[in-house]
Amino acid sequence: MPNPAPSMTGRCMCGACSFAATPQEMKGGACHCEMCRKWSGGVFLAVYCANTVTFDEGAPVAIFDSSDWGQRVFCSTCGSTLMWQTKDGVHQSVSAPAFDDQDAFPITSEIFIDKKPSTFALAGITDQMTEAEVMAKYAPDGGA
Secondary structure, rough: OOOOOOEEEEEEOOOOOOEEEEOOOOOOOOOOOHHHHHHHHHOOOEEOOOOEEOOOOOEEEEEEOOOEEEEEEEEEEOOOOEEEOOOOOOOEEEEEHHHHOOOOOEEEEEEEEHOOOOOOOOOOOOOEEEEHHHHHHOOHHHHH
């Protein structure tokens, strides 16, 4: 894996949840799964940060267990989408728009491409994975 970027900062819409995280690469990805679309209000644009995310002390961070192995992290004050993570915290994907530098992460990949609504398409060429491919690669026991 390439060398991680330097630690970067971000926050929710109201500023109550400030964080620092180390992106593993200076690129982002898009998730088209139904849960991400409902949670974020559209496509979830995320940056993989391994397990490096730290929130400022007292940040009103809320966690929703969205599956047997995943969690949605958000601000309990303003509701901003902040991060998807595995329940063990090993994989953290931070919402790209939550970073202070929102221009830092070109979107280079899309997952759950077979679940994407037909009403839009991202510009440019991206690496793409279907739901079955994502589950086989990342889910415990292949998503079974």
